Amino acid sequence: MGDFEDVFGAGADAVDIIDGYSRQYERASAREKANWWGRATEEELEAADSDDELDAWRRSMLSRGYTRGPRFSTYAELSAWDRENKRPHIRRRNGNGFEVFFTDRISSDPLQSEGGPKKADDDEIPF
Known part of the structure; x- marks a missing residue:
């Protein structure tokens, strides 16, 4: 334990220190995580930037x-689903295929479904 105390001081709580580093890592962006253990390659940084975006x-x-919809691993799966789907949605390609968000704001919240307060429509383009 001598080396640990030399770095963090006598009486330092190892569990709290490790938990702190863990929380810091979890809050970090994908780009920061790519460089966590040293210098990342340009390809790794580019992939991390894409993940952050x-x-x-x-x-x-x-x-x-908007609510999360299904995820598809291939364009063929997405196309087959798209032919049957009637809900308005936005889809986007990701590293593992495609993901969908429904834009009709159908909610399981009872206030939303029983005519309660609704969110104002947003005319901003969602990408």
Whole structure:
């Protein structure tokens, strides 16, 4: 335990320190995580930037009241679903295929479904 105390001080709580590093890592962006253990390659950084941008898009969709739809691994699966689907939606390609958000704001919230207060429509383009 001597080395640990030399770095963090006598009486330092190892569990709290490890939990702190874990929380810091979880809050980090994909780009920061790519560089966590050293210098990432340009390809790794590019992939991380794409992941960060995709996460921002997902948060944007959820903040507008859109609901997550299904995810598809191939365009053929998405096309087959799209022919049967009647709900308005937005779809986007991701690293694992495609994901869908429904834009009709159908909610399981009883206030929303019983004529309660509704969110104002958002005319901003969602991407």
